[in-house]
Amino acid sequence: MKRIVLLGPPGAGKGTQAEGIAAKYNIPHISTGEIFRANVKEGTPLGIKAREYMESGHLVPDELVCELVEDRIQEPDCANGYLLDGFPRTVPQARFFDEFLEKMGQELDKVIDIEVDEDVLIPRMVGRRVCRQCGRPYHMITMPPKVEGVCDVCGGEVYQRSDDTLETVQNRFRVYNEQTSPLTEYYKEKGKLAPVNGDAGISEVFGAICALLGE
Ligand code: AMP
DSSP states (O other): OEEEEEEOOTTSSHHHHHHHHHHHHTOOEEEHHHHHHHHHHHTOHHHHHHHHHHHTTOOOOHHHHHHHHHHHTTSGGGTTEEEEESOOOSHHHHHHHHHHHHHHTOOOOEEEEEEOOHHHHHHHHHTEEEETTTOOEEETTTBOOSBTTBOTTTOOBEEOOGGGSHHHHHHHHHHIIIIITHHHHHHHHTTOEEEEEOSSOHHHHHHHHHHHHOO
């Protein structure tokens, strides 16, 4: 049984690490960002409400997020634990989550905090591109497509997500510093915080996380 929260600034590699952790411990990977993106794409009422906040790098209001997470973690596949990626993002969300856990008689195992410096992350994020058709990720400096703007795999258009532009990225960091980084102290006080140096290769970071989580 593992109930894990993954914390870290935008672009720290939470999504990548989450995939590996979820597979290793056989628990669902719940990314609130992914859920919102899927809703935006499908044009659901939730997606319509969330879209503007996301595109400008702001947080979606707590009440929308909390309701969504509460429903999701009561699904049967979460009975043996879950990994939350991108939630909680604010102190009120963390308080809500604590109350939920108490109500359900559940305990959180660990909060993995992937630490990477903002000065490293901003250029990484602004260089990100993705294929509009197949979703393959690229990077303008470290992994550009062979032909500019064209996906190597499917020939689709390689573009920059609107939340990866410099202005939005800077805004996301501002929001992170103001609203999310206080969670580090919050979980430290509760004895749940497990910091990991995220400025290493994907497999090293993964190894460090597994060492913290145990078998
Ligand atoms: P992410 O993929 O986790 O970076 O999330 C992308 C965007 O979705 C964020 O910039 C927010 O606008 C929104 N979002 C995701 N998770 C949350 C959350 N827990 N609280 C508020 N907004 C969120």
